[in-house]
Amino acid sequence: MNIVKLKIVVLIDKYKKISDVAGVLGLKQPTVTFHMKSLEEELGTAIFDTRRGRVILTEAGKALLYYAQRITSLTDEAINIVADFDTLERGTLRIGAGLMPGNYYLPTVAGRFMRQFPGIHLDIKIRADEDIVRMLQQADIDLAVMHTNQPFNEDNLECEVLEEDExxxxxxxxxxxxxxxxxxxxxxxxxxxxxxxxxxxxxxxxxxxxxxxxxxxxxxxxxxxxxxxxxxxxxxxxxxxxxxxxxxxxxxxxxxxxxxxPLPGNTVPDPQITLIYRKDRPVTAAGREFAAFLRSI
Missing domain, CATH: 3.40.190.10 (Periplasmic binding protein-like II)
Structure with missing residues (x-):
């Protein structure tokens, strides 16, 4: 089983036509058909079914689809990360921000960064803090900037305090x-x-x-x-x-x-504006440079 076969599964589910799949992949129709038959032989079961000129996935194909989508998505992500890893000339940096830092703290840094590195596209998501942590865990963003006042329980997250707040x-x-x-x-x-x-x-x-x-x-x-x-x-x-x-x-x-x-009464620890990223994922050159901008404020 190779990545081309898995991409065919994903695209058949989307387009339902071999000709459309072939066009997306830049392959000839007989080549796509060959890969489809090869996949079925490899797995020992029918993955595709043709009905009234449309190709659909069998129940076994639908079960495979979930994994095919995950594997192809991760493959595309890996290719993009490697391509952009050591360059500041192009690429996309996905940043998540809590509601307060996203509205008042991050825009100034983002403006400075964009002027210095115009080839880097910043995709900034401003959400509630719980949503930002979830997006970081799911690898939907590369870095997060948010308020914290207690350590995270997640062992795979690295937290770096940027500034004290109140x-x-x-x-x-x-x-x-x-x-x-x-x-x-x-x-x-x-x-x-x-x-x-x-x-x-x-x-x-x-x-x-x-x-x-x-x-x-x-x-x-x-x-x-x-x-x-x-x-x-x-x-x-x-x-x-x-x-x-x-x-x-x-x-x-x-x-x-x-x-x-000032707040009266029994106090709760004041927050810190914190940079957060995953320990188990490499940070691109753009991510490292943006982190440096944050530290320089």
Whole structure:
């Protein structure tokens, strides 16, 4: 069994015609037919079935399809990695970012990198932190930049701290909190709270903070975008938690109608902006250079 035969299985399932498969692979139709028969002889069972001019997979063929898709996908990935491994002239770097770093931290670095290496295409996915970890484990991205405040349980992930951050309370400038020298836990619990996206670091942080202080946050709204949370607070819809780094990268947050205060009560460890990659996959030249850009901030 070779990769050409497995590609034929995948393409037959997609196109249902030998002529179309031959065109995609750049082969003659008799050559494709030869490989199909050879595969069936090798496995000792029928893999293909012809019905009304269309070729479909038998049940055995459908069982093989799953593995054929995985093997051909990994083969293509390996070819691309080797081709782009030591070059900064071309290639694609797939980066995943948590919601806060993706909106406030990564764009500046990405802009500098793209100006210096215009041949590298950056494919940046901004998702909730739990989704980013899953994408990294599934090799859907090459690197991740996100907030963490505790070690990962996954042994195959390498974490490198880029910068310390802090979670602060944000509230409208006109709020009664502005007149207080100190805000306590119960006062926060009595206010409408604008919650961040499920699966995001800051959502998990707020839930751990509430549990540590034995209060329930009044979750009056939930929003997937950090910017939307900030704007909701600015419009006096409620209060929320935010990263200090994210606020510093805003244009004059005080003039935007948002004020900040330290979090009271029992604290949860503050987050760190972290670079994460897999130990078991090689990092390309583009990935190594992008990591260097992150470290230089």
């Amino acid at each position: 979670i602060v309370l944000i509230y409208p400038a006109e709020h009664s909190f502005a007149a207080l020298k100190k805000i306590d836990v119960n006062q926060i619990a009595q206010e409408r709270f604008i919650q961040h996206a499920a699966g995001s670091f800051i959502r998990g942080f707020s839930e751990r903070w509430a549990a540590a202080n034995q209060v329930n946050l009044w979750n009056s709204a939930g929003m997937d975008s950090p910017e939307a949370v900030k704007l909701a607070v600015q419009s006096r819809a409620g209060i929320s938690f935010y990263t200090k780094r994210g606020l510093l990268l805003m244009d004059d947050p005080s003039s935007a109608g948002v004020r900040t205060a």
